[in-house]
Amino acid sequence: MAHIIILGAGIGGTPAAYEMRAHLGREHTVTLVNASETFQFVPSNPWVALGWRGTQDTTIQIRPYLEKKGVQFVAQRVDKIDPAANALTLANGDTLNYDYLVIATGPRLAFELVPGAGPDEGFTQSVCTVEHAERTWKNYQEFLKNPGPVVVGALPGASCFGPAYEYAMALETDLRRRKLRHKVPITYVSSEPYIGHLGLGGVGDSKSLLESEMRQRHIKWITNAKTTRIEDGVMHVEEVNDQGQLVKEHAVEFTFSMMLPPFRGVKAVAEVEGLCNPGGFVLVDAHQRSPKYPNIYSAGVCIAIPPVEVTPVPTGTPKTGYMIESMVTAIVHNIGEEVAGKSPSHSGTWSTICLADMGDTGAAFVAIPQIPPRNVTWAKQGKWVHLAKVAFEKYFLHKMKTGNSEPLYEKYLLKALGIERLNR
DSSP states (O other), X not given: OOEEEEEOOSTTHHHHHHHHHHHSOTTSEEXXXXXXXXXXXXXXXXXXXXXXXXXXXHEEEOHHHHHHTTOEEEEOOEEEEETTTTEEEETTSOEEEOSXXXXXXXXXXXXXXXXXXXXTTSXXXXXXXXXXXXXXXXXXXXXXXXXXXXXXXXXXXXXXXXXXXXXXXXXXXXXXXXXXXXXXXEEEEESSSSTTOTTTTOOTTHHHHHHHHHHHTTEEEEXXXXXXXXXXXXXXXXXXXXXXXXXXEEEEXXXXXEEEOXXXXXXXXXXXXXXXXXXXXXXXXXXXXXXSOTXXXXXXXXXXXXXXXXXXXXXXXXXXXXXXXXXXXXXXXXXXXXXTTOOXXXXXXXXXXXXXXXXXXXXXXXXXXXXXXXXXXXXXXXXXXXXXXXXXXXXXXXXXXXXXXXXXXXXXXXXHTXXXXXXX
C-alpha cells in the first residue's frame, strides 16, 4: 500500500488528487496538503480585481468535496521536506510520511526583486492571488473617485504575461463603461521584447493582433522594459534595445498600477538540496519526476522550464492550464505504473492553450508544442473568447465540486476551439 501526498490545492494539485484517487486502488492513500482550506480559480482574478466577480464566485471550500471522494485533506503549510526520510514537517509541527510526493505548490511571488513593487510593502497592485485581486478592487474603487494615469504590465523575470494583457484591456473596457476613459492615460510596461511575445516568442499573429488591439484602445506601451524601482506614483524604467543596451530612461507617472512579479520557488521546496534550479523551480525529467529523488514528481508553475528564447530583459516561460493538466495526467499514470512494479512511461503534452479575456472581446492562442518549432500556431480574436472563458470557469469550478477526473481541456476547450486533438 502506498501513500501519495500532493502539495498544493491549485489548478494542478486539486485535479491531481481527484485523478490519483480515481486511478489507484482503494488500498492506496491519497492526501492533499494545502496552506488553506480554499481552492481558487486563479484565471478569474483579473475579473475579481475589477469587481466583475466576487470571491464567492471563484473560490471553493474544498475539504468536503475532497473527503467525499476519499481524498484526505490537511490544511497546513509545509515548512520542510525531508526526502531522505520521505517526510514533511508542517507548520503546526506535525509530520507526514509519504511513499510518493507530488509537488504542485505554484510559485512564490518575488516582488522584492524590484524595490517598491507589490501590494504589501510597495506601490503596485497584483492579480496573482484572489486576496491580491480583492485588494486591487478595493484600491481601484478609490482610484475611480479621482482617476489619473494607469500603468499595467510585467516586471523583469516575469513568466506569466496573459493576466497583464487581460487586466489592461478589461480595465480599459471598465473605464469606458463608466464614462471615465478620457481621464485615464494607460501605459503597458513589460519585459517582453515586443507586444504579443507572451513569454513564448509569439504565437501565430499575436504581435500584430495585440498591437492592433492596443492601438484601438489608445494604450501606449514600453517593451524591453527593465523596471528598476517603483516609488509612490512613479515607475522608473530602463528601455533597452535588442542587444540589451540602454536606449531610454522613463519615469512613468501613475495613480494606479498593477504589475505582475517574477516567480521563484516556494521556500520549503527551494531548500531541498538537488531538487531545484537556482530559482527554486523543481527539476523534472520527461516523466515529471525529479532526477535526484525518483519518488518525487512535480507539475505546474513550480517546475523548471527553460525560456523559449533569450531576451534582452529576462522573461520566463509560462505554464498554462492545458500544459498543467497534461503534466498531472502523466504523473498519475506514472505513479500508477510504479505502484504496479513497472517503470514510468507517460509524458505530458507541453503545449499552450490560452484564453485571454479583454472585457468586451478576447483572444485565443494555441501553440503546439509550446517551444518552437511548432506543428501548430493559432491565434483568433472575438467576443466568443470572452464567452468561452466564462463557460470554462463554470466547467472548472463544477469539476472541483464534483471530483470529476475528466481532462477538461481535452474534452471541452479543444472542441470549443474547433481542435479535436493535439499532436503529442
